[in-house]
Amino acid sequence: MARQNSFDTDLFERGVLARLSGVDAGYGAATVLRGVDFEARKGEVALVTGPEAAGKTSLMHLLRLTLAPRAGRALILGADIARVGARTRAKIKRRIGYVAENPVFVEHWSAFENIVLPLKMAGARARDYTLDVHELVDFVGLASAASDLAMEKLSGAERRRVAIARALAIKPDLILADDPTAGMSPAEGRRIVRVLAEMRRVGAGVVIASQDESLAECGPILRWRIERGRVSPVDHPTRAEAEALE
Amino acid sequence: MKNALTGVERALFWTLVFAAFAAAAAGLAARAVDRLAAERQASLTQYAIVRVVAPDAPAGTAAAMAALNRAAHVEQATPMSAARAAQLLGGAVPPGEIPAIQLIELTLEPDAPGDVGDSLEAALAEGGVTGEVTLAPPEADALAARLRLAAVWGAALFAAVMALIISLAARGLAARRRELVTVMADCGATQAQAAGRIADEATLLGLYAGLVGGLLAGAAGLAVLLIAIPGVDVDALRTMILPIDLAPIAAAPLGAAIAAGAGARAAAGFFHGQAARLG
DSSP: OHHHHHBOHHHHHTTEEEEEEEEEEEETTEEEEEEEEEEEETTOEEEEEOOTTSSHHHHHHHHTTSSOOSEEEEEETTEETTTSOHHHHHHHHTTEEEEOSSOOOOTTSBHHHHHHHHHHHTTOOHHHHHHHHHHHHHHTTOOHHHHTSBGGGSOHHHHHHHHHHHHHHTOOSEEEEESTTTTSOHHHHHHHHHHHHHGGGGTOEEEEEESOGGGGGGSSEEEEEEETTEEEEESOOOHHHHHHHO | OTTTTSTHHHHHHHHHHHHHHHHHHHHHHHHHHHHHHHHHHHHHHTEEEEEEEESOTTHHHHHHHHHHHHSTTEEEEEEOOHHHHHHHTTTSSOGGGSOOOOEEEEEEOTTOOTTHHHHHHHHHHHTTOEEEEEEOOGGGGHHHHHHHHHHHHHHHHHHHHHHHHHHHHHHHHHHHTHHHHHHHHHTTOOHHHHHHHHHHHHHHHHHHHHHHHHHHHHHHHHHHHHHHSTTOOHHHHHHHSOGGGGHHHHHHHHHHHHHHHHHHHHHHHHHHHHHHOOO
């Protein structure tokens, strides 16, 4: 019976990549997210803004399956994450591209090797992905010479681009970016957000968390506001308006 | 194995080599002790002395020798000389002062039964000789048996300790690869995938280290033999060293690989669990 409730494939097929309904979550005794209702859909870009320590990163952890809901229901790519096992969670994570606030890399590997790691894990052969990955390196704005350098030699902005390329390499259904413009100039930050937003064109859903509300000007982006662990939509168009915009 | 033998990994590799060397050397030493003890055990349990009561020497000794050479379970019969008797007495009595003795030393076949004394006395009687057969007491080989047991278990215990050291050192390798485990967990690798990758690397490192350690132990053993047995040549060594004596050298790479793989797998699994936990 539990297994029947673990998946909602119908919701996923209707384009809902993530749906949080009345979700509470936190760490230890602290509750960081309270009664969160949130949705990310295929082909949409969502920007979650809020002050420091409002719960943006916790929301990202919830969406990338490293934080369990204490109350409510969290459906990610059709799976109820509180009910599925570790193996299924791992399977779902392979369909999520995640750009962490402080991305972790294998420092002595080159940027290219770090980018292709998820592809190697999926069993892809080098001759099948090499060209695509070089295009991806161009797409995220990383100089091709830099992609051959060891990670420890790259600047902060270059490392962030590598993190984005690694997240996009697997052609994920859902892309999560936690403060992807941190430490970048406003122009550079906007370029990065546009790169991420471009992924909506290939059918992915994108969720970006940032303190910078001006990033919403980078394209057709749905805004969400998070404060003290509560998430609320900001000026969301009606479905009819959205379709008209499309 | 990219950059596997740089910096800390090189030190780790030599730690594994040392542990594998020590385990293999202990195994070789145990084999040597076992073989020496086995020889001693055989010499004690396959030994008997015949005292010829009648007829008197030298006719008695000659008749007894003839009867014993025909008897079953006797490998060799040698009349005891005064010099040999003096040697057995530890030089307490000079050979010249030892009176005429009618003793015959026997080497029995390995499969001689425990009551072989009775059949030997019957064989002597058939040859017209009255004699007393004294067999080695059953506890004569107890020390050698205990020594053999101690050698086997001592080497096994030492090898287990070395395997533990290798396993713990391999955990260090997994700690060095923690970032890779974290990235793999982030990208959706299962615990088996992430731990397996690190374990494969550690297994390979353990295999190479075990191979080097085992060969070094073999070389050291050979050097000890050359020093301990003056004038020994290669042909003699070839006949002296049994295939089973090489078991510790063969086991070193295998044991080191298994211990290193298991240690790294456990640590990487733990790191993956931390990275992928549903907090």
